[in-house]
Amino acid sequence: MSKIISMRGFLTSSIGVTCATALALPLTTLPATTASAATATPTAPHASTAADAATAIPGSTRSLPLAPLTGQRVLGIAPVQGLYRPDGEHFSLLGVVWTDPDIELHGRVQVRTRSAATGEWSGWQDIETHNADHGPDPGTAESTARGVRGATAPLWVGDAEGVDIRVRADDDADAGSAPTGGPRLSHPARPPLPSGLRLELVDPGNEAPSEGTPADMPRTGLDTDTDTDTGPGTDxxxxxxxxxxxxxxxxxxxxxxxxxxxxxxxxxxxxxxxxxxxxxxxxxxxxxxxxxxxxxxxxxxxxxxxxxxxxxxxxxxxxxxxxxxxxxxxxxxxxxxxxxxxxxxxxxxxxxxxxxxxxxxxxxxxxxxxxxxxxxxxxxxxxxxxxxxxxxxxxxxxxxxxxxxxxxxxxxxxxxxxxxxxxxxxxxxxxxxxxxxxxxxxxxxxxxxxxxxxxxxxxxxxxxxxxxxxxxxxxxxxxxxx
CATH class of the missing domain: 3.40.80.10 (Peptidoglycan recognition protein-like)
Structure with missing residues (x-):
């Protein structure tokens, strides 16, 4: 029996979407701007057991909303959002997510991080924005589940405690162009950034489990050939x-x-x-x-x-x-x-x-x-x-x-x-x-x-x-x- 559970209910139409393209030009460094709110991303509910506690790996995800950077002119007048937090966090990997997984981020995401070991800031790094090519198949239960988000690729930065990030929409060079001798045509000026942009800071934890044995990890009630591991008595x-x-x-x-x-x-x-x-x-x-x-x-x-x-x-x-x-x-x-x-x-x-x-x-x-x-x-x-x-x-x-x-x-x-x-x-x-x-x-x-x-x-x-x-x-x- 085939149980097909997958993800994203959208079809990306742009040919040449990239999975890891290094962008050549850095964003202009902006004055520090701090987002006022920060919340931890919720995790899937699950019953806690003694066995879970024994194998749990410390770690966390910090989800921080990005704020519009008003009054700035960065590489033109394209919309820019960002966040500057020089300390107070601990993470090793980061990425940017947004509310609607059907929307792509057409723009540039660049980040620099502050080392927890030395206190020094890194240079600006590009985060790959085209990540929609990974994921569950369109129209499946996993792709349409509540809480699925659009996202950039993740970026491993090592042990860090400060972050400075800028997200800028693509310029539309052809928008508002005018034919010779005619009126100026009306087009959307530039593609907007997706709504609900958030910076995800992931701390993987630093512990590894010890070898388990059948004696300390009982197998009672488990069926290894079933399509799901959820149910009474299962862990x-x-x-x-x-x-x-x-x-x-x-x-x-x-x-x-x-x-x-x-x-x-x-x-x-x-x-x-x-x-x-x-x-x-x-x-x-x-x-x-x-x-x-x-x-x-x-x-x-x-x-x-x-x-x-x-x-x-x-x-x-x-x-x-x-x-x-x-x-x-x-x-x-x-x-x-x-x-x-x-x-x-x-x-x-x-x-x-x-x-x-x-x-x-x-x-x-x-x-x-x-x-x-x-x-x-x-x-x-x-x-x-x-x-x-x-x-x-x-x-x-x-x-x-x-x-x-x-x-x-x-x-x-x-x-x-x-x-x-x-x-x-x-x-x-x-x-x-x-x-x-x-x-x-x-x-x-x-x-x-x-x-x-x-x-x-x-x-x-x-x-x-x-x-x-x-x-x-x-x-x-x-x-x-x-």
Whole structure:
């Protein structure tokens, strides 16, 4: 049974939407302006239990309204909103959200932050504004849920305590133009900024859980093959861990790597949630090591339930567009931050990606529901059904991805696609749920390992990462023994 839960009830029409484009010109620095109100973004209600308390990861999201900067002329007279708070906050990742997810932000967002360690201000950085290409499919329950918001991509800034941000609408150079000898034409002067602009400051916390055991994390009442983890006697943290019971012991911080022979034996014992693999000797890559949600410290109280699609026919490769200024030891914090941003700030059911990989090549479990299962993600707007999404943490428009990261993509694809009998070098058909490249209902022939831009007009996964997908395909096929 396929339970399709996804997101955003809109279709982006602008071709060439970018996922991580570096904007060249900095905003002119403005006099300090402080927003008067600040509220914490509400989180999804969830029953608290002793097990939750034991695995909870300290962290928070601070949501601050942006204020119009009146009387300023910045690069013309385009509308500008901003916020200046030199201290009093603690965060490591930020982004901008707005009320209506159907509206795009046509403009520039730039920010500088004050280091909590040194007190020094960074230079101005651009935040990627075109983020609508990620998300649940149009018209689905997740996309139309109350509290879903439009948003920029998140930006990792490290340990910070002060922020200065400016959001400026695009100039409309053609507005108000007049034909020769004729009256001046009346056009809207410039596109307005979306309403309800808020700055989200995410503190990921700094604790990691210890290894759990079946004794201290009981599995009573859990059904790992159901479509949801909500119900009497269920606990979100327990359910997320039980979903991986076919490949790891309960409460594990990681799913260990397996050799090829052991992986083939394991495939023969997996239950009906893995469909489509051949009965003869399978083509499957060795199972790679994967850090679990418990391993990177997911606060399971934040998310909604599980959702599944029928099978996995394709892998979409992404980048997070969150910048490259992180160390591999910070990766769990980066993922916790993106998770909070997707759920608490943007209103999604869970983190959008099924898997993530850092610059050192470490793989991480993303959206909850079990790494072997066909978990429905929110990564490629229009093509989440029957696919899985892996995001390389960072921005790869001009930066070359590490060889370790590309190798990790190949290993993951060889194993995950092998569970479903799919050739990484092949092509497949997926049906579009709607987007700016393919209309709803259109069957599209795609590479089994595709970049985000193959299903949506976007720069994601960045030019330099996209150029490595051929290497990932050949590597994955080799790991499968093809």
């Amino acid at each position: 979100a943290a327990q359910a997320a861990q039980a979903a991986n019971a076919d490949v790891a012991h309960f409460g594990a911080l990681e799913i260990p790597a397996l050799g090829k022979g052991a992986t083939e034996q394991e495939l023969a014992h997996l239950k009906g949630h893995v469909k489509g693999h051949v009965k003869n000797k399978p083509h499957i890559g060795p199972r790679p090591r994967i850090v679990t949600r418990r391993g990177w410290g997911a606060d399971e109280k934040l998310r909604g339930g599980f959702a599944y699609t029928k099978k996995v026919k394709a892998v979409f490769v992404h980048h997070t567009a969150s910048g490259n200024k992180y160390t591999c030891s910070q990766t769990p914090s980066v993922i916790r931050s993106i998770y909070r941003y997707h759920v608490t700030s943007m209103g999604w059911r869970d983190i959008g990606y099924n898997f993530l990989v850092d610059k050192c090549g470490t793989l991480y479990e993303g959206r909850a529901g079990g790494v072997t299962k066909a978990v429905l993600g929110a990564h490629t707007l229009g093509f989440n059904n029957n696919s899985t999404g892996v995001a390389v943490i960072g921005t790869y428009s001009t930066t070359k991805p590490s060889g370790a990261a590309v190798k990790a993509i190949a290993k993951l694809a060889a194993w995950k696609l092998g569970l479903y009998g799919v050739n990484p070098r092949g092509k497949t058909y997926l049906t579009s749920a709607g987007g700016n490249l393919y209309a709803k209902g259109k069957k599209v022939r795609l590479n089994v390992i595709s970049g985000h831009r193959d299903g949506f007009a976007t720069e994601c996964p960045g030019k330099r990462l996209y150029a490595k997908l051929g290497t990932a395909r050949s590597g994955a096929a080799r790991y499968q023994g093809r």
